[in-house]
Amino acid sequence: MEPLLNLGREFDFTDKQFAKVKSDLYDYAGIVLADHKKSMAYNRLVRRLRALNLQSFDSYFNFIAANPVEINQFINALTTNLSSFFREKHHFDFIVSTIIPRIRASAQQRIRIWSAGCSNGEEAYSIAMSLTESLLSIDRYDIKILATDINSSVLETAQRGLYDIDRIKLLEPHLVRKYFIKGRGNYHGKVQIRPELQQMIHFKYLNLISEWPMQGQFDFIFCRNVMIYFNRQTQRQLILNLARYIQPEGYLFVGHSEALAHQQSDFKLIGKTIYQHQATL
Incomplete structure (x- = not known):
């Protein structure tokens, strides 16, 4: 029956070839691609075949083996990146209502944050806006936000900070005025994040299943809609690693469909998809 499934396709894409795509994606990135994603995988990877002027998926696999740099393009094609400014707003409300008062009360001046799986940067910029809006005399604080992703293409978008104007249509007007520059001429219909x-x-590029080069710990980490692409074993290792990088009593934010309930961990659920790292005695 398999040949019938390939009717109308520009290239053959057999179950064996799909199995290799799934296996390679898991080996490279720890991502589990579901069986029902075969058409999605074909539609995304076929663009690489055309771009490279290759005639088959087997030729593409051989190309990757001979040109490891193509692994990044392979991962870029197969990873999904859904993001928006202040997505899951209750997380940012928690920053303002709980984390900022705690920072003020402790006279803390050094603040370190990690957006793990930052996609095109909207999450990291939303964190920065929340801090800037809430901290009095922001210049008094030493704030650094690390934002990482395995997809090099979305990282380029994040670094540019240039977005379609539709991306900010739901933001409060004062945030738009304060943090965005509307494009003109060739950039009409775009907005640019302000340099400050x-x-x-x-x-920074980072594969979460590889060694992490960071030093020190973070006050809080956003790792949202990342674990859903991993199996239980990889999720468990990720949570253990995150625990080592969060300050005692620091916070971990996860996605709306993610939970740590099935994992034995040092985190306690304190709010909707918000966990606090329990201090080790």
């Missing part, structure tokens, strides 16, 4: 906000964030 961009300077707070360091965007």
